Amino acid sequence: MNAPRAGRILVTDDDAAIRTVVREALRRAGHVVEVAGSLAEQKRAFAHFRPDVLVTDVVLPDGNGLDAVADLRISQPGLPVIVLSAQNTFTTALRANEQGAFDYLPKPFDLGELARTVADALSATPSTGDPIEEQAGEDLPLIGRSSAMQEVYRTIARVVSNDLTVLILGESGTGKELVSRAIHDFGARKDAPFVPVNMAAIPRELIESELFGHERGAFTGAAQRNVGRFEQAQRGTLFLDEIGDMPIEAQTRLLRVLQSGEFTPVGSARAIKADVRIISATHQDLPRLIAEGSFREDLYYRLNVVPVRLPPLRERGGDVALLARYFLDRAAASGLPRKSLDDAAALRLERHVWPGNVRELENLMRRLAALSRDPVIGAALVEQQLAEGQGSVAQLAEAGNLAEAIEHHIARHLASYGNALPPDGLYDRVLAEVERPLLRLVLAAVRGNQLKAAKLLGLNRNTLRKKLTDLGVGPAVRRPE
Template identity: 45%
Template sequence: MSANPAALHRIELEALYRVGEILSRSLDFRHTLREVLRTLDEQAGMSRGMVTVLDPESGDLVVNAVSGQDDAVAAPVRYQSGEGVLGLILDEKRTVALAAAGAEPRFLNRIGIYDRRLPFIAAPINLGGNLRGVLAVQPNTPDDGLLAERTRFVEMVANLIGHSVRLSLDIEQEKKSLAEERDSLRRTVRHQYGFDNIVGRSAPMRRVFDQVRMVSKWNTTVLLRGETGTGKELIANAIHYHSPRSRGPYVRLNCASLPENLLESELFGHEKGAFTGAVAARQGRFEAANGGTLFLDEIGEISPAFQAKLLRVLQEGEFERVGGGRTLKVDVRVIAATHRDLEAAVDGGNFREDLYYRLNVMPIRLPPLRERPEDVPELARYLAGRIGEMQGRQLALTEAAVRRLTQYNWPGNVRELENCLERAAVMSESGTIEAELIRIDRQREAPAPAAAFVAPPPVTGATPGTPPGATSGPAAADAADANPDERARVIAALEQAGWVQARAARLLGMTPRQIAYRIQTLDIEVKQF
């Protein structure tokens, strides 16, 4: 280095400019410090440099970056208060400049990079008046009378590093806050869409839960089957949030809500100028779901022409945007849902057979509410609690109201049950839902399919406790429509059983489900006690 003060000043200005550039372009604090030390070596003639950062937990200065050395070498070295020259700075928070490092008895040179015959400069890195670290460097030449000038330069570099430390700490804190918020949201969402929020203890629902738990572990395509209102979207949510892809995106689309031309753009995206109004390129749902799950509701509503395009994505995992020629590859797990009879649609030529087999890898059928009446009481109380939260009050269902709910067939399934309860909640001033507030649209009530009432073969003859004229088994229920005295017989059995339907069912040789259905179809008003 030249001893000319003007030349030294020019060199230091150029080095300061370069240091400022480095500190402003990177948010990787440790990498940035190594770049600063390299600049001091190449441009300012200070090849031996080190940056220590204050450990807020221990209060020690920890080596963070060393000229020409990696993190593995620098990381373990610490300086405590009063320990060596750096420990002195930790105590007194002032710059130390030595004409010869070896002349100071407290000089330790723990990392072994400094020459004891050369000058040594250590300046505190301050942030808001508080010490955050130390920049310690050594000029490459013996003291030439310009130690004070070089010390001012090192202090300016330390000041620039201090501003970078502030930014780095702010960003680190923001990252930590975002990570905590993300983890909290993930826990909330996982709980919200967990099995605890899907009500059902009946055998059909337990089978569904078992299937969901098994299929969640893999990337298998799932086809959810079931009537409208049976909770297909809830099951799809549970599959995603209990799968290895739960940290990835979860994208949903109702295929019935869009016409075919918009559905293609929505799923595959489009390039700028692909059609009128496409003023910018836009990614589709498949791209958005890359690495995660795509839930396609009402898959049975798409046209045969679009089915061929969808088939290619499911088979190959690749597609082109509308108006584009570049093939895009995605890694997406597909969960599809439909209430339609896809097998009939395949036979009728309205649904591609190859697409059907591609979707039907793991079919899960959700039972309608009429096939699991034992779940109605618990489900009703859960829905009443949720409605109460929306209304800002507590709602309670009386036992009579619960019994009335279990007597209905619920052709609209859970959605109809929820609407019925919300209507009753609106009409309840006290927050208690009585049986009289349960208004059911009996015009919509329809007999349940025969499959819902599978029972053992009828047994001829009377059984003990069977009223005169009644036969045992389901045959009694099946013949009811043809028997004009059926209504009187059911009422008589209910009276004898104290209007407890399970007892009356045993008297008539029916199942509880069958007598509940007869009470509905015969329009019998159940007495409450």
């Protein structure tokens, strides 16, 4: 294996401490390093020092480092540029990509990662994407400065300028549709339609008609031609949300469309070219569904060209208070009273486990804005509303999200112990909580017939009897006729 190539590196940053630390780290890696504290110093450095890589901050005393990157693309089109910034926002990552930067590293950054990025830049050609129009004063679709979200920003920035198929993975409420809209809105197809489809909300028998459309008379009740979502999204983006809920037969049809680039409406012999970008999303474990035979492996590889993994809110250290204040501002813009958070309230929000993720946080902030009598929201009101929000477990279960409801319940249970550990035997206690209502309901459904209940559950009858005894499940209540 060849050793990394040494190079000439120019580092521009207005912070003398950062210049020193970066210079010494890169020198130890074998590079020749020159430093500059401003754009003017950077320009003078170019006169006598021809760098192989430029490492630059964004905010400099005499201008914007990203604007200088745009000029360098003209004067030195082959120079890889690595952008550093404490303005860790979605737009910063996009602008860095727009200007042709080789990579973007948010501050604070890891020196080892910077050294690896410089080594990669020395052996690679910087990418140049189509320009992305900066939207001044926009209502940013994604908020967060945590390292987990920075990785999301960087991935999005790399895919907006192409048509690669993207699969967004993450728990419910993490913002999967927001990410899909960001990829569309900042990409080349932004002037064409963005068409979202929730696969879990479409009846099984209507999915093909919903996606591909149908001709008049194609089936009973088809009184007129229906334009499907593929056709609605022509030249734009089709977002297939909850793709894991798609029936296997519809998966086969979708795979054919992805392979051929054409779709045919139900009841038609006319193929239509599918000029759409496909972005899909799921909260489910698709490899597990593949192993169970309910999701096609070949379709998974077609959809998973570029995976974007959204972190749950509990893994986004420091983002909760930032998001909370953002949602309070949005609530005020929608007509609710303007409120702010005190430090104790923000700290309490950061400690919450957020099983409902960003969606749960947004709902809470709107509720707090409406209920708080004071202009500043304190920790006591936050604590009260978090406790009252425990009913969301039942809401999740009613919506069919049983796994999320159970996860919500367990997360809340663990959080109640704070930094301490709960008593031993948690697995058996949780299992009993799930099994007890399951056995009661199944027995009720078969009117107390244990033989039928055992068959329905896939259990041996003796095993069922033992479970009923151990869990204290008494005779089933017969359902009314």
